[in-house]
Amino acid sequence: MRILGIETSCDETAVCLIDAEGAIPDAMHFRILGNSLHSQATTHSLYGGVFPNLAKREHARNLTLLLTNTLEQAGMSRPRLDIARHSSKAASEKIECILEREPGLFEQLSELLERTAVPDIDAIAVTVGPGLEPALWVGINFARALSAAWNIPVVGVNHMEGHFLISLLRSERDEEFSICNVKFPILGLLISGGHTELILSRELRKYERLGETRDDAAGEAFDKVARLLGLSYPGGPEISRLAEAARAGDEATPHHMQLPRPMISDASYDFSFSGLKTAVRRFVNGRVLNEYEKSAIALEFETAVADVLVEKTRRAADEYGAKTLVVGGGVSANVHIRRRLTETFSEMDCPVFFPAPEYATDNALMIAIAGYFQAKKMDFVNPDMLKASGNLRLG
Ligand code: KG4
Ligand code: ZN
Numbered sequence: 087m088r089i090l091g092i093e094t095s096c097d098e099t100a101v102c103l104i105d106a107e108g109a110i111p112d113a114m115h116f117r118i119l120g121n122s123l124h125s126q127a128t129t130h131s132l133y134g135g136v137f138p139n140l141a142k143r144e145h146a147r148n149l150t151l152l153l154t155n156t157l158e159q160a161g162m163s164r165p166r167l168d169i170a171r172h173s174s175k176a177a178s179e180k181i182e183c184i185l186e187r188e189p190g191l192f193e194q195l196s197e198l199l200e201r202t203a204v205p206d207i208d209a210i211a212v213t214v215g216p217g218l219e220p221a222l223w224v225g226i227n228f229a230r231a232l233s234a235a236w237n238i239p240v241v242g243v244n245h246m247e248g249h250f251l252i253s254l255l256r257s258e259r260d261e262e263f264s265i266c267n268v269k270f271p272i273l274g275l276l277i278s279g280g281h282t283e284l285i286l287s288r289e290l291r292k293y294e295r296l297g298e299t300r301d302d303a304a305g306e307a308f309d310k311v312a313r314l315l316g317l318s319y320p321g322g323p324e325i326s327r328l329a330e331a332a333r334a335g336d337e338a339t340p341h342h343m344q345l346p347r348p349m350i351s352d353a354s355y356d357f358s359f360s361g362l363k364t365a366v367r368r369f370v371n372g373r374v375l376n377e378y379e380k381s382a383i384a385l386e387f388e389t390a391v392a393d394v395l396v397e398k399t400r401r402a403a404d405e406y407g408a409k410t411l412v413v414g415g416g417v418s419a420n421v422h423i424r425r426r427l428t429e430t431f432s433e434m435d436c437p438v439f440f441p442a443p444e445y446a447t448d449n450a451l452m453i454a455i456a457g458y459f460q461a462k463k464m465d466f467v468n469p470d471m472l473k474a475s476g477n478l479r480l481g
Pocket of ligand 2: 245279447
């Protein structure tokens with residue numbers, strides 16, 4: 087089954103086409119036929135964070151080009167033999183109506199549809215939430231327009247389910263992957279720029295929320311602390327780089343730089359990271375920091391976040407008898423957090439799965455994979471009923 091994934095929930099615009107077969111828990115195999123991604127990080131870094139309307143504009147500008155590249159990689163960019171404008175006048179009018187507020191996108195897409203034969207795709211999977219609503223809407227309307235033009239059914243995907251499932255992937259050959267012998271219950275630690283949550287899955291596509299952040303998400307805390315240190319956006323990789331250098335150099339944290347481990351002993355599985363940022367702000371107190379101080383703060387901050395994440399995850403895995411741990415979301419790229427979770431879980435009967443670093447942050451492969459399980463069950467939606475849900479929850 088061929089699934090086209092579309093992701094526009096935040097500041098990555100991504101399109102991916104996979105050919106998938108099989109099922110979880112036994113074996114699912116798939117091949118990436120085409121995969122294109124454009125990160126807006128440099129655009130947003132000028133402002134120190136993601137601006138929803140700027141993100142939306144950039145998605146609209148890049149989606150058609152990414153789709154064109156994806157189809158070309160898949161060998162599906164065949165010229166149309168008929169000379170009719172779209173598949174039908176009705177479809178053409180419908181697309182114009184769907185993309186009424188995106189004239190640039192409408193023009194680019196119309197041009198692509200005019201010259202390209204209908205590709206051999208079984209379903210379109212698009213992120214419907216959570217995320218920035220203006221950004222989500224562009225992806226949704228793009229999916230609706232493609233569905234109308236090519237008469238392909240659509241499934242709406244929860245972005246966090248994508249982060250959850252992609253961590254289970256094992257690479258087989260170039261561009262070929264599998265998900266095999268998955269043991270339930272699966273505990274998911276999802277740590278991204280917008281979310282920090284512990285999710286339990288006792289069977290495929292069923293999720294229970296055990297806990298979540300009460301304020302800032304882990305990635306958000308990384309980004310805000312990075313900003314206080316004068317580092318660029320996104321802050322996670324920058325903090326990680328400084329902290330790793332400090333560890334390698336065996337630099338001691340100045341004794342006055344001791345951060346709290348928020349909620350580490352709290353009985354719930356909730357998190358809270360905004361206090362860490364406040365403590366760093368108080369410590370910095372408007373001063374210009376030298377490189378040594380920046381590294382020391384980065385080291386202490388990253389260690390504090392890891393301490394809390396590892397302790398709560400270990401306890402949840404114990405209590406719920408988890409047989410698999412998946413770690414997903416942008417912060418799962420963090421090498422220190424990976425190392426600490428791997429060490430802790432090596433002593434438990436619970437293998438840990440991390441996404442390949444290139445699939446830790448937002449991408450459309452994860453949307454295509456999550457979409458596959460819905461499409462396989464014919465869980466299609468009326469494309470015109472799709473809605474962007476900024477606060478969509480998993481579990
Ligand atoms: O999942 P993601 O790409 O987007 C959201 O859905 O939010 O996550 C982005 C977040 C950003 O906050 C970024 O700073 C963080 O992931 N991040 C990291 C690392 N790489 C990305 N945080 C810590 N260490 C990293 N190496
Ligand atoms: Zn994400």
